[in-house]
Amino acid sequence: MQKNTPVLIHVPHSSTYIPSEEEGFFVVDRGKLQYELDVMTDHYCDELFDTGDEMVRFPVSRLVCDPERFRNDCDEVMSAVGMGTVYTKCSDGVELKKITSEHREVLLKRYYDGHHKRFEAAVERKLDENGECIIIDGHSFYEEPLPYELDQDRDRPDICIGTDSFHTPECITDGLMHYFEQKGYRVEINKPFAGTMIPMKYYHKNPKVMSVMIEVNRKLYMNREYKKTDRFEQVREDIAKGIRIVNAYYCPAEFWKQLQTREERERAFEKMSREQIWRIINECHNICGKIYISKTWQKLTGLGKY
Numbered sequence: 001m002q003k004n005t006p007v008l009i010h011v012p013h014s015s016t017y018i019p020s021e022e023e024g025f026f027v028v029d030r031g032k033l034q035y036e037l038d039v040m041t042d043h044y045c046d047e048l049f050d051t052g053d054e055m056v057r058f059p060v061s062r063l064v065c066d067p068e069r070f071r072n073d074c075d076e077v078m079s080a081v082g083m084g085t086v087y088t089k090c091s092d093g094v095e096l097k098k099i100t101s102e103h104r105e106v107l108l109k110r111y112y113d114g115h116h117k118r119f120e121a122a123v124e125r126k127l128d129e130n131g132e133c134i135i136i137d138g139h140s141f142y143e144e145p146l147p148y149e150l151d152q153d154r155d156r157p158d159i160c161i162g163t164d165s166f167h168t169p170e171c172i173t174d175g176l177m178h179y180f181e182q183k184g185y186r187v188e189i190n191k192p193f194a195g196t197m198i199p200m201k202y203y204h205k206n207p208k209v210m211s212v213m214i215e216v217n218r219k220l221y222m223n224r225e226y227k228k229t230d231r232f233e234q235v236r237e238d239i240a241k242g243i244r245i246v247n248a249y250y251c252p253a254e255f256w257k258q259l260q261t262r263e264e265r266e267r268a269f270e271k272m273s274r275e276q277i278w279r280i281i282n283e284c285h286n287i288c289g290k291i292y293i294s295k296t297w298q299k300l301t302g303l304g305k306y
């Protein structure tokens with residue numbers, strides 16, 4: 001059963017599906033196409049980020065069309081390497097497919113626009129029902145830098161948290177980083193990948209639409225044969241708990257959930273006794289074992305880290 005929470009999971013890159021009518025436009029042989037699918041797909045991320053919260057998943061491979069790029073190539077930095085919304089180049093710069101501008105537009109209308117419409121509608125529903133929306137943008141990355149990637153540092157973290165200065169509250173970034181580090185993961189912020197997905201309608205306009213990207217190093221959960229390893233379940237559980245903590249920063253206790261907006265909650269916090277505040281913190285403690293008091297909470301509660 002789907003949970004009614006402000007959390008909305010976005011998984012854009014987990015599909016390997018290439019519709020048969022698109023196959024003829026690829027100029028690489030079968031082996032090379034399979035290699036590109038292998039290295040470029042965020043394998044199993046639809047399962048890895050399945051927390052029971054609502055999920056919007058892109059149904060076709062990013063090699064057909066990438067919904068996590070700006071629609072216009074002139075806004076999209078990756079279009080310089082042939083990897084705008086519709087890729088024309090492989091991850092190593094070799095030509096991937098031949099595409100006319102008319103065909104590009106057909107793909108954008110068929111896949112890109114439909115996905116963004118679904119995504120935006122889901123965010124709107126969350127705002128209506130909960131007063132806010134917390135987008136979790138779920139990805140994974142290859143354990144070594146691929147030639148097309150902007151960051152070529154070979155020393156890659158286990159988990160990369162992508163943020164946006166307007167849409168990612170500090171307590172979400174801090175809370176996730178602290179939580180994953182406690183679980184033994186090596187975490188970086190906006191490295192090797194930066195940013196997180198926000199629908200254009202709300203982009204830098206509505207702070208009630210919050211968003212954070214979680215990118216997982218694929219070596220944590222799959223092997224070089226692209227099969228899940230024994231660790232898969234553990235990583236999946238750890239991510240699910242991390243997402244519950246993100247939600248708990250906003251709904252740490254039952255009565256807390258009754259309050260509609262973050263402002264109402266912050267006001268309520270100001271009026272609470274220390275004892276009530278500790279009760280909420282203890283509930284968070286029950287979820288994650290140890291709770292980290294973010295700077296925002298410190299400001300609100302006057303409590304230090306513990």
Ligand SMILES: [Zn+2]
Nearest residue numbers: 013042139140
């Ligand atoms: Zn991805």
